[in-house]
Amino acid sequence: MTANESSFDETVVDDPAARVLYWVLFPVLGAGLGWVVQWIAGWVAGLPVAPMKGVFRAIDEAPDPQAALVALGAGFLLGLVVTFLAIADMLVVRVGSGEVTLTRGGNKAKERRMSRGDITGVFFDRKELVVLGRESRELAREKTDLSKKDVEAAFTAKGYPWLAAGDPHRDEFRMWTRLDDDLPGVAHGLLIDRATAIEKGRGEEAAELREQLLKLGVVVRDEKKKQYWRRDRRELA
Structure with a gap:
């Protein structure tokens, strides 16, 4: 978890360690799952009744080592897909002197920008970061696993009204x-x-x-x- 000051006078709160972990963990777990599926294929195919029994029979009858390599590769690719989905759901918070930007998964199309003059309060509601505006409107409510301490520090350092007591x-x-x-x-x-x-x-x-x-x-x-x-x-x- 990091909160870094950028060259454009904004503090960026991100979690690059989690991104690295996802790129390593999910593909490895996926490959491991592929190996397990290939290992139990014969047992499942031999059951009287089992879901996708034909698929498991085909895996069991496939020649080695090709079958094992295909199972590992398929699991690895599945892990990559899960990694992409996980990273696409990660929130990055940029707090500048005059503007706040919330970006999920680096998707500029879904980027949310809020002017400092429109913000009347910021707080966490459980795992959701909430930005309040005038007339008690909610300018943003975004779920995130970012460090609450780092996010609070980023906003308070720039003088934004942080509501430690939560939602008023x-x-x-x-x-x-x-x-x-x-x-x-x-x-x-x-x-x-x-x-x-x-x-x-x-x-x-x-x-x-x-x-x-x-x-x-x-x-x-x-x-x-x-x-x-x-x-x-x-x-x-």
């Missing part, structure tokens, strides 16, 4: 249910769609729906696959 609006959140009648139809419908996305593990869709809700003045936080909402200080559309 936490008591305003209420759990959403399908019978909730205190929301306009559009927001209620988006929360229904978002509940389905969360249930089915479609994280990107849930994030997009959350952005739509923010535009309507509805702030959403998740806890154990349940949605909690509050209004910001604007009138709902």
Whole structure:
């Protein structure tokens, strides 16, 4: 975990050690898994009933050492895929004197920039970094495993308002249910769609729906696959 001062007067909080670990660990584990699959293929193929029995029989009947090399290679490639996915989900925080930038996986298309003048508070809500704006809006809510100490130090060093006590609006959140009648139809419908996305593990869709809700003045936080909402200080559309 590192927090480095860049040449552009910004502190960068990143975790390069985790990236190196991912590049080494996941491919090795994948290759190991491939070896295990090749090793147990004969046993699985001999069972009376087993899932993918034909695949295991084909692996068992393949000639050595080609079969072992293919199994190791396939597992290694699977590990690389997992590595790419893990790195694509890593958050990098850049804190400058006049601007904050949050980038996930180095994807510029999903980069979030926030002007210092728009930021009224920053805090951690469990493993989520939250940036508050005017009228109690949430400018960002990003899950991250970055060091909380390093992130806090980066913001406080630049004079941003760090809220050590956490969310000042936490008591305003209420759990959403399908019978909730205190929301306009559009927001209620988006929360229904978002509940389905969360249930089915479609994280990107849930994030997009959350952005739509923010535009309507509805702030959403998740806890154990349940949605909690509050209004910001604007009138709902």
